[in-house]
Amino acid sequence: xxxxxxxxxxxxxxxxxxxPVIAANARSKPNPNRPINIIQDMDxxxxxxxxxxxxxxxxxxxxxxxxxxxxxxxENYLDTHFVDGVVDGQWATTTPKQLPMNxxxxxxxxxxxxIYCTPCHGYSGGGxxxxxxxxxxxxxxxxxxxxxxxxVAAKSLxxxxxxxxxxxxxxxxxxxxxxxxxxxxxxxxxxxxxxxxAYVRALQRSQNATLEEVPADKRGGL
Amino acid sequence: xSRFLFPRWTNAILPFILVTGAILPLxxxxxxxxGFSPKTIDAGYxxxxxxxxxxxxxxxxxxxxCRYCHNTVERAGFAAVPATQTCMNCHTQxxxxxxxxxxxxxxxxxxxxxxxxxxHKLPDYSYFNHSAHVNRGVGCVExxxxxxxxxxxxxxxxxxxxxxxxxxxxxxxxxxxxxxITNMAWDQRVELTREERESLVKLFHINPSENCSTxxx
Numbered sequence: 196x197x198x199x200x201x202x203x204x205x206x207x208x209x210x211x212x213x214x215p216v217i218a219a220n221a222r223s224k225p226n227p228n229r230p231i232n233i234i235q236d237m238d239x240x241x242x243x244x245x246x247x248x249x250x251x252x253x254x255x256x257x258x259x260x261x262x263x264x265x266x267x268x269x270e271n272y273l274d275t276h277f278v279d280g281v282v283d284g285q286w287a288t289t290t291p292k293q294l295p296m297n298x299x300x301x302x303x304x305x306x307x308x309x310i311y312c313t314p315c316h317g318y319s320g321g322g323x324x325x326x327x328x329x330x331x332x333x334x335x336x337x338x339x340x341x342x343x344x345x346x347v348a349a350k351s352l353x354x355x356x357x358x359x360x361x362x363x364x365x366x367x368x369x370x371x372x373x374x375x376x377x378x379x380x381x382x383x384x385x386x387x388x389x390x391x392x393a394y395v396r397a398l399q400r401s402q403n404a405t406l407e408e409v410p411a412d413k414r415g416g417l
Numbered sequence: 418x419s420r421f422l423f424p425r426w427t428n429a430i431l432p433f434i435l436v437t438g439a440i441l442p443l444x445x446x447x448x449x450x451x452g453f454s455p456k457t458i459d460a461g462y463x464x465x466x467x468x469x470x471x472x473x474x475x476x477x478x479x480x481x482x483c484r485y486c487h488n489t490v491e492r493a494g495f496a497a498v499p500a501t502q503t504c505m506n507c508h509t510q511x512x513x514x515x516x517x518x519x520x521x522x523x524x525x526x527x528x529x530x531x532x533x534x535x536x537h538k539l540p541d542y543s544y545f546n547h548s549a550h551v552n553r554g555v556g557c558v559e560x561x562x563x564x565x566x567x568x569x570x571x572x573x574x575x576x577x578x579x580x581x582x583x584x585x586x587x588x589x590x591x592x593x594x595x596x597x598i599t600n601m602a603w604d605q606r607v608e609l610t611r612e613e614r615e616s617l618v619k620l621f622h623i624n625p626s627e628n629c630s631t632x633x634x
Contacts, residue, residue: 218452225463225571238540343514377506
């Protein structure tokens with residue numbers, strides 16, 4: 196058999212191994228390039244999805260932010276108790292009537308508190324969440340605070356200055372923030388904020404409870 | 418006039434040619450199925466983001482819950498990428514002069530959005546809904562992989578129609594209690610018995626649809 200044919204066959208066999216190797220390599224690790232899409236079908240349609248781009252506006256947001264001074268459909272702004280935590284110009288002392296204080300509300304509150312508040316205030320509300328710990332370390336760094344970090348310790352929710360506050364005031368702190376704490380009004384809807392403050396009340400109670408407040412049949416382990 | 422004659426050695430390679438001829442179509446089919454599968458082409462997409470935000474740090478080390486940032490995931494079809502304000506809840510104070518956060522700060526001052534690159538993208542003719550999955554006990558990790566270990570997010574799943582249907586046809590092993598939705602390290606195949614997983618199916622009356630109109634509407 197002529198040499199040239201043998202070489203040609205060998206090279207062809209080697210080349211045949213290439214495509215699977217390239218594919219296996221592409222599978223094995225993440226790749227920064229946009230996936231190849233030759234046949235586009237109707238993959239990209241002329242419609243605006245949430246958080247997509249719209250070149251007509253200077254900020255390119257397709258989802259328009261609410262214009263200051265307008266009221267969205269279904270937005271409830273007259274019920275100041277529910278929206279602002281204010282009744283007759285005073286901080287509300289109860290949860291609004293749509294959300295009576297019950298176990299369901301507290302469980303929802305616990306769930307939400309553990310998502311939005313524990314990073315700083317900790318699971319018990321004592322003020323030592325993971326973010327708080329890390330921020331303290333960054334401030335206490337030997338060569339000075341890392342990248343200009345400053346930190347006011349997340350306040351213990353069992354501090355007397357907080358436990359004496361009416362529930363409406365705590366609600367307001369969560370909605371609009373207080374001093375160094377940012378507001379959660381844009382992240383958490385009002386009903387969930389009420390659930391959170393209801394749970395904060397329960398936490399405060401739990402840390403300052405007396406034996407008499409524990410139901411008789413549950414006192415065994417105390 | 419001399420006629421072309423196959424040299425004698427060609428007889429020896431005849432079986433070889435037959436075998437190659439039989440293998441070649443199989444080979445071609447394999448290359449197309451393996452090389453052009455969404456697992457090769459679509460999965461693993463990891464674009465470079467404008468801000469070097471790390472899930473491994475914020476979720477893995479600092480233990481934040483997904484919903485702190487992706488707060489619409491339980492309420493809406495779309496899992497919103499957080500607004501600049503959300504980052505600034507902490508970063509007005511923590512690492513407030515970090516060069517890595519330059520774009521976040523300028524966005525906070527100007528009100529212009531940060532241009533995050535979208536990692537997961539279904540074609541516009543298909544419809545997906547997060548709340549339908551998350552509230553029925555399909556955890557983030559089933560579709561997005563171990564986000565809490567990713568420095569930079571990449572596309573873990575192929576997001577192909579076959580992939581959706583694989584789960585819609587056999588969801589039992591992929592369900593967890595709703596309280597464990599965002600817990601990335603938790604695996605129901607280990608933590609729950611078969612019976613417990615089946616009872617989850619009954620609890621939520623899970624019957625994922627295979628109707629075309631569920632996802633193409």
